[in-house]
Amino acid sequence: MxxxxxxxxxxxxxxxxxxxxxxxxxxxxxxxxxxxxxxxxxxxxxxxxxxxxxxxxxxxxxxxxxxxxxxxxxxxxxxxxxxxxxxxxxxxxxxxxxxxxxxxxxxxxxxxxxxxxxxxxxxxxxxxxxxxxxxxxxxxxxxxxxxxxxxxxxxxxxxxxxxxxxxxxxxxxxxFHPPQTSEARDWLAQSGVQHPELFLALAGGAPLEAQRLARQDNGQRPEFLRRLADPSQSLVQVSEFVARLPVPEWLGWLQRWAHDLVAQKLAGEARYHVDFQDVAARVAARADLYDLLAWERTLREARRLEHHPLNPRLLAESLLAPLFAMR
Ligand SMILES: [Zn+2]
The missing domain is CATH 3.40.50.300 (P-loop containing nucleotide triphosphate hydrolases)
Known part of the structure; x- marks a missing residue:
């Protein structure tokens, strides 16, 4: 087909x-x-x-x-x-x-x-x-x-x-290019995906990736982002929360979050976590663009390690630390 x-x-x-x-x-x-x-x-x-x-x-x-x-x-x-x-x-x-x-x-x-x-x-x-x-x-x-x-x-x-x-x-x-948003949204809705716009945004416009994300959705992403932005949460607390999730999953969220913060700085608009647009704007306002770019690069390099057996808690701490330093 x-x-x-x-x-x-x-x-x-x-x-x-x-x-x-x-x-x-x-x-x-x-x-x-x-x-x-x-x-x-x-x-x-x-x-x-x-x-x-x-x-x-x-x-x-x-x-x-x-x-x-x-x-x-x-x-x-x-x-x-x-x-x-x-x-x-x-x-x-x-x-x-x-x-x-x-x-x-x-x-x-x-x-x-x-x-x-x-x-x-x-x-x-x-x-x-x-x-x-x-x-x-x-x-x-x-x-x-x-x-x-x-x-x-x-x-x-x-x-x-x-x-x-x-x-x-x-x-x-x-x-091959991502289809028009309306076409992709209609296809996702027909295939039974709830909130197709959100998952389409998270997938950067790729419909099958959006479908995969929707099917694998465990409801933890909003909680993850809330904790990241919550000033009362320490690096250790967030790392403990993150370590219970599969590494490729939270690392994917985190990489998109970094991209969103950079996009907020440069264009005033988040691309992926569109339901956390306001939070991204608030966090980005306090962060330095060059620190964000450096952090984004670190996360990109870390994705190569996502299938390797590392200590998830230490990995989370080391990758989250730059974000906490920008708070
Ligand atoms: Zn035939």
Whole structure:
């Protein structure tokens, strides 16, 4: 399936069917459904009796194989950890490598050089493409340098700048943007999300991320922000409260809070925690812009540590301390 905001780009690419370049780089922020789009496009291109506007029929042998995950002309490369998670494994701690290794790319050689099983196209989906390690990226580059007719590579990336320029230059760039707020809000409301505007703001406009945040919402965020801004709460008290929550969750809130405080300083408006706009204005008024920017940078760097087993209480204290120093 594709999402409503993807319909125009799908129509365009499906319309080019047999004239697509060898590789497409589908890129844009996380939470827009790029991978689902890539899978849908792959299925549509492999479908043996596509419907109007190129949509897959969901009935032919190719569509049935695709749905069952065993279409012989389709390969899906992703990090082992993502595959384990998708197959119902534990999300945390992550199992397997977070990278796509060179062997996975080398295995494609046989796939792209033999004739196709259904006399059509071969499609390789790589996501996220930035997970390719150096050797894997080099191997992929070699493959892209010797185009095979009938092969299409779909690279999905949230961070295309992290891909080698040599690979980027061999792909047609297809960029994904957050949809209009009204479209995203309507979609979220239809999918049963309460307060869609709030979650959409928290997700920076990305509808699937908003949906994820809404589903995972444990009601602790307002309490967290209240405590942060409450002068009677000490650093130790807030850290104790925070340490009971999952690190990626509160660190995500905190990073957005820092961004909001900076945005209040610069533009007089918070972007993410829109329900705490007034509080952000009050806190930002007392803080120094350069201190806030330095703190925001520290939090960004800390996100790399969020899946590592650190003492949550110490992590909270060290990351909250700069904010308390600005009070
Ligand atoms: Zn079909």
């Amino acid at each position: 594709i999402y409503p905001w993807q319909a125009p780009v799908f129509r365009q690419l499906a319309g080019e069917r047999r004239h697509l370049p060898q590789a497409l780089l589908l890129h844009g922020p996380q939470g827009l459904g790029k991978t689902e789009f890539a899978r849908h496009l792959a299925q549509a291109l492999l479908c043996e009796s596509p419907l109007a506007e190129g949509a897959p029929c969901n009935a032919c042998p190719a569509c049935n194989w695709f749905a069952a995950g065993n279409h012989p002309d389709f390969r899906h490369l992703r990090p082992e950890s993502d595959a384990a998670e998708a197959e119902g494994g534990e999300a945390s701690p992550r199992k397997g490598s977070a990278q796509i290794g060179v062997d996975a790319v080398r295995d494609l050689a046989g796939f792209t050089t033999t004739s196709t099983h259904r006399a059509g196209l071969r499609v390789v989906l790589i996501e996220p493409a930035e997970a390719l390690n150096v050797h894997a990226a080099n191997a992929l580059l070699k493959t892209l340098e010797e185009p095979r007719p009938g092969s299409l590579f779909l690279l999905v990336s949230h961070a295309p700048a992290r891909l080698p320029a040599t690979i980027r230059s061999r792909c047609r760039s297809v960029s």
